[in-house]
Amino acid sequence: MxxxxxxxxxxxxxxxxxxxxxxxxxxxxxxxxxxxxxxxxxxxxxxxLHTRARYIIFVPWLFEDLAGLTGPAAVRALRERERELAGRLKDVGESQVIGGRVFPKPSSQPPSTVYWNALAVWGILRPRLDGRTISRAQAHRLLKSAGAATDDDGQPLLSFDPPFVPLPERPDNWRGGHITLRLATAEAAFLRERLAQLRRxxxxxxxxxxxxxxxxxxxxxxxxxxxxxxxxxxxxxxxxxxxxxxxxxxxxxxxxxxxxxxxxxxxxxxxxxxxxxxxxxxxxxxxxxxxxxxxxxxxxxxxxxxxxxxxxxxxxxxxxxxxxxxxxxxxxxxxxxxxxxxxxxxxxxxxxxxxxxxxxxxxxxxxxxxxxxxxxxxxxxxxxxxxxxx
Structure with missing residues (x-):
């Protein structure tokens, strides 16, 4: 379930x-x-349910890290990565950690659920051709397709739009070490650019x-x-x-x-x-x-x-x-x-x-x-x- x-x-x-x-x-x-x-x-x-702004960047990074996985394997891997992230944030004393209260158990409302609509509305998650928001399962499939078939130079043989727009560079401590919920300057600029365009x-x-x-x-x-x-x-x-x-x-x-x-x-x-x-x-x-x-x-x-x-x-x-x-x-x-x-x-x-x-x-x-x-x-x-x- x-x-x-x-x-x-x-x-x-x-x-x-x-x-x-x-x-x-x-x-x-x-x-x-x-x-x-x-x-x-x-x-x-x-x-x-929103807590801190940096989660809006954490979520697509987590998805991109799991490119190549789809179906139940992708769901399990994402669930574990979100659980680990909650633990790392708790370790540095962050107080607004999604899943922090139940860690080491996984959260029933992880960041990828809490922020999915925001990713779409704020223009970070690309829409489907019919304008509707893609699901998380579809995002996993798109990420797998984007890197599936390449030519001798490593370029994709077919053109797939990735689910997310180009994101800020990951910090050196993204995969391990201390990480906080404080935005880097480039991350804040990325978010500000999108939020500043939001229409009523x-x-x-x-x-x-x-x-x-x-x-x-x-x-x-x-x-x-x-x-x-x-x-x-x-x-x-x-x-x-x-x-x-x-x-x-x-x-x-x-x-x-x-x-x-x-x-x-x-x-x-x-x-x-x-x-x-x-x-x-x-x-x-x-x-x-x-x-x-x-x-x-x-x-x-x-x-x-x-x-x-x-x-x-x-x-x-x-x-x-x-x-x-x-x-x-x-x-x-x-x-x-x-x-x-x-x-x-x-x-x-x-x-x-x-x-x-x-x-x-x-x-x-x-x-x-x-x-x-x-x-x-x-x-x-x-x-x-x-x-x-x-």
Whole structure:
């Protein structure tokens, strides 16, 4: 099982699940839709599982080192090389090592999985003739084909485009010795050249990530900082709406938790704390004013049409904030309707299934709700890695 590459569809499902888990809670109401769409607009190719920028170069180097292998042999060899790399990085004290926590076991989400989409989006992995992203198995086959048949001078008899664009030179310590996650100057220049060309949603406008990379500076102090807004160009208004949407989703997630806590107490007759109900008041105090400014029509113009039940939640939550009632009970119907997409897994449902799902939920163990983050932590690390190259 560990030696089988996932299909594109399976990887897409896994990506969605990992994004949900990164939010600290399951995405019961659908706020993750907003998170993913704005994150992909501003920072194409990024993922919540990205750690350090140098992995985007490590992965194609690993593949090229294994040229000649295909099928299960290539999968096994890559798995072992990625495991060894995790150990070498841990040995020098790196703290953001993919697979570092489980070493010496191999990671279930190795760098070649985590960064494959970025390799394609950032123009390092060549696309197929039909424009689709090649799979890792296809990359192994292309690398084998590229060196398979040569003439007397060692030149290939047939022309094959290798899967990766020309890469920076490998350092002397690539095959052995101490290696770190700090980019070399040439590696940073290689990445900057590609990231600086990234367009928003495949269109003509530069993405916010490209604009940030072009400054050649470290990351701004926050996604909403004046420095980020100043260079956002045509995305300035969308960036303001993204902040408003992030705050509204944070309030909405807190509303969901407060409603659930209330049902446990009033309908299920279970003793529970008021932790999430207290937090709702705090998050409305901190984020309510910004959240209430969101224009939902303009949000959809930025991100595309939202599911109708999610749109209803956003609108109702905005109205609830404006009412200053602080009692989330009037929102129960619209939130329960949105969560109904989860079927028997819905916790707000006043059914035997809903009650069974609520038995699995603990108020004290469940994380407190917060705003959407749009992968800013990962983007900040990427920008700082580029700025700190040596």
């Amino acid at each position: 560990g030696w089988t590459y996932l299909s594109r569809e399976a990887l897409a499902r896994a990506k969605a699940q990992m994004d949900e888990e990164s939010m600290g809670v399951r995405d019961e109401i659908g706020f993750l839709t907003i998170h993913q769409r704005y994150a992909d607009r501003f920072f194409p190719g990024t993922s919540v 949603n495949g269109g003509h406008e530069l993405s916010l990530l490209a604009r940030l990379v072009r400054t050649e500076a470290a990351a701004p102090p926050g996604m909403w900082a004046a420095e980020a807004r100043a260079i956002a160009g045509p995305d300035q208004a969308a960036l303001v709406r993204a902040q408003q949407a992030a705050s509204l989703a944070g309030v909405g997630r807190a509303v969901y938790d407060a409603l659930l806590e209330r049902i446990l107490e009033t309908d299920d007759k279970r003793e529970t704390s008021t932790r999430h109900r207290d937090h709702l008041a705090a998050i409305v105090e901190e984020h309510g004013a910004v959240a209430a400014k969101l224009d939902v029509d303009a949000l959809e113009a930025d991100t595309g049409a939202l599911p109708l039940k999610l749109r209803a939640v956003l609108t109702a939550t905005k109205d609830w904030i404006a009412s200053k009632s602080w009692n989330p009970a009037p929102l129960f119907g619209v939130y329960a309707a949105a969560e109904a997409r989860k079927g028997p897994r819905a916790r707000l449902a006043l059914t035997p299934n809903g009650r069974a799902r609520r038995l699995e939920w603990s108020s004290d163990e469940h994380g407190l709700a917060g705003p959407l983050h749009y992968r800013w932590e990962q983007v900040s690390t990427l920008l700082n890695d580029l700025a700190d190259a040596e």
